[in-house]
Amino acid sequence: MTGTVLDVTDLRLQRGSRQILAGVRLDVRRSELVAIMGPSGSGKTTILRAIAGLERFQAGHITVDGVALEGGADIPRPTLRELRRKVGMVFQFHCLFEHLSALDNVCLAPVHAYGVTPADARGRALELLAGFGVEHRAAALPRQLSGGEAQRVAIARALAVDPPLLLMDEPTASLDPERRAELGALLHDLLRQHRTLIVSTHDEDFAHDWATRIVRLRDGVIVPETRSA
């Protein structure tokens, strides 16, 4: 269970005349928690978006658990569909669906995109919400949740289709130190379940306390730095 989950080779991404990523290499193995660090605008979020299939890149390769994306071309629809099963993403501002309850947010994709029966999806969603300590908020709408609760629901939503790789963009941005520690513990539980995580963060303390590896982004390339939790 220690094979490569993510392999990024020579990833280049340009917006207009601005080179954001200039040959990124990154290899992530199962049950790793990799923290990508770097100054604002260095492209941390862009890497995550490219891996999630939200951003077109000009050159290079990304392979997620056997699904290969090629630079310079639109991702074919079947490939994109496979990719969605492999990568879950938790956005910085959570992006929960405002018109649906926490429970329905978690159930939406399993039912509509993957054909799980509503009863099964509901059972699994309640299990996930309970696992993250927010099952009592299942009926609440996103605007009724605290920041920490919304983040847990967003993680539950991303994990509802059981992707091997979970991406999190700036997960500690709006958390106080206590909630940060709770999040770190929660992510470690996920590692124990053999999930693989990549987080982009500014938060040195969080990265040092919880990441199994830290990589730094500078001038559009990754500078490796070893670390173990």
Place this chain on the structure above:
Amino acid sequence: MLRWAGDPEGGAPFVEADPSQPDRVVGFDVEVAALLAGGLGRTARFLNVEFRSIDQAIARGDADIGMSGIEDTPARRATLAVTVPYYEFREVLSVRDADRSRFRSLADLRGRIVGTLGDTIAYEILLNAQREHGVRVVSYDDDVHPYSDLVIGRVDAVLLDNVLAERRHRTVRGFTIQPQTVAIGHYVGVLAPENAALRDSLNQILLGGMRDGTLERIFRKWAVWNDDQPQLHARLLAGEPVPAVVGLDSSASVATMSRWDAATRYFPSLIRASAVTIVLSCLSMGLAVAIGVAIATGRVYGGRLARATLTAYVELIRGTPILLQLFVLYYGLAAAVRLPAFVAALLGLALNYAAYESEIYRSALEAIPVGQLEAARTLGLSERQVLALVRAPQAFRLALAPMTNDFVALLKDSSLVSVLTVVELTKQTQIFATNLGSWVIPGSLCAALYLVMSLPLAVLARRLEQRWRTPQG
């Protein structure tokens, strides 16, 4: 100066813009006005007033006298100072040439559609015939389209006075004017009730014109002189009373009833007209929403050609008056597609409102944060599912308030379809007011009925908005 009000849209031989000098008016009413002004030692000054508003304009004092082929009716006699009649006309039935031996009188037209100009004696006669003979009455806002619709088969007969029928017969082929007279009526001048003294002076001038042949010369010039006129003039000069209308039972006229009786008599028809308004508005809005959603989706998701076409449609509809669109749909396309009036009204309102609705939905769709869409995509939803499950439901909540506003506006704009002969609430109110000679009761009832229809909508919209806005946890 004698200010006189008339409507040049009525055209020759009454009043029309002089073809060689369009800022001048010509017609027999223009010459009668000049005769009256001359008799008073004044000059005549013309005031352009829409035909159905002439009575109100006179009552308000906008002009001294109204003349434009205005009919003598019990209602006018009760509410205004009316001159002696200066012209006698006959209400005549026109039918398609092929039907000339089949439809000779109103009694032959059971179950058939008969058109006429709204708010006229002919309309009252047809309402009676509806009760007695089962004819179906259609009311027009002008005297041109009843005849064109007769020829193309939308109506089976037209009842109007002989002056209008003969005028149209000269330009439109395919119909026959039946010789039998349905009723006899007269053209008069109308003045405000407080101008009775002026009216008496004008009566003397008119009688003088009858005596010395001036009126005959005017009517001969405009080719409307016939054997009925010398008889009318003789009776008037002999001091005989001339009834307003012969051949219409005016005992049932609301003008002779108490206001309360009149209101009770018209209330059921106002309720029926409200039903037309609400059914038409609901169906039009339903269709407008469906088309609007399709246009908005096309403009947000479609290719360049689809986007350009839909944008052109929206701009075309928003850039032209809805009345013009209704006319084009009903009369303009009649040669190719003969839509029934209600269908044309429904389509016209729906196609117009669809353009406005589509703009609401498009901006609502574009207001949904891109993060919501990306989150849905990363979960594996297809673009169609992203739209149906995430984007559209949230956009709908944003669109709800402006949509309700539009529905209330549509409810009121539906009054425009009376130009297509659909009798809805405003039109029915207008008929009621004309027959009663006052807008106070009909206007109040009409306003109350519109409020009864629109207020629940406003309340419903507020409730829905609150329901989606209030925390429910």
